[in-house]
Amino acid sequence: MQKYAFLGFASCFSILLVNLTVPRVNAQGACSIQKSIYRDADNRGFELVLSEAIPAVGSLRATAKINHSQQDNLYQFDVVQANGYGSFFAMNHADEFVINFFDANLGAANISYIGSDVEAPNAVFISGLGSHDYYNRKDQVSEKTAPLLGDTMWIYDRCQ
Numbered sequence: 001m002q003k004y005a006f007l008g009f010a011s012c013f014s015i016l017l018v019n020l021t022v023p024r025v026n027a028q029g030a031c032s033i034q035k036s037i038y039r040d041a042d043n044r045g046f047e048l049v050l051s052e053a054i055p056a057v058g059s060l061r062a063t064a065k066i067n068h069s070q071q072d073n074l075y076q077f078d079v080v081q082a083n084g085y086g087s088f089f090a091m092n093h094a095d096e097f098v099i100n101f102f103d104a105n106l107g108a109a110n111i112s113y114i115g116s117d118v119e120a121p122n123a124v125f126i127s128g129l130g131s132h133d134y135y136n137r138k139d140q141v142s143e144k145t146a147p148l149l150g151d152t153m154w155i156y157d158r159c160q
Contacts (some may be wrong), residue, residue: 006020031159033111034062036120038154044147045069048124048154052116053078061114064090069147075129079114086112090126099126124154 033050040046049065062079077090079099088099088111101109102123117157130151141148 031120031156032116033114033118033120034116035160036156037160038124038157039157040149041123041153042150045076046146046149046152047157048126049160050079050120051160056097059083061088066149069143070133071146074133074146074149081113088114090129095132097129097132100125120156120159122156125152126154 024124034052036050038048038050040048045068047067049067050136051063051065052063053060059080059082060078061081064075064077064079065073066075068074075092077092077095077097080089080091081087082089088101090097090099101121102125103109104122106123111118111121128147133149137148
């Protein structure tokens with residue numbers, strides 16, 4: 001009987017070892033949208049970080065922060081959902097931008113709400129943010145700051 005118990009332990013150990021050593025691909029959709037990090041499609045060093053809103057009250061669904069490798073926290077927004085149709089917006093105290101979610105074929109991702117059980121879409125576009133960034137920061141950009149954002153397509157990169 002002990003001989004078979006050892007084989008069971010050895011099998012479990014082998015499975016555990018394989019699971020720990022075989023690289024896992026963090027496939028698109030394996031991450032909650034509220035824990036997703038996107039990179040700019042042009043690889044210019046920008047990141048869009050989506051996090052769970054705490055507390056999630058009313059239409060507030062998440063927070064969004066845009067960072068750059070040279071400058072953290074360029075922008076911070078509340079991600080809110082409209083009543084009725086269900087459009088999503090990035091909002092702060094003065095600005096509001098429509099958020100568009102896309103699947104792997106750049107078709108509409110059909111996200112009806114943002115919650116911890118909703119998988120991160122392949123791509124995001126925030127309408128109007130590029131022109132806002134231009135008029136907001138054009139006179140402040142230097143070699144020591146992040147470049148202008150432009151009309152950036154955000155591609156899913158990883159989970160937080």
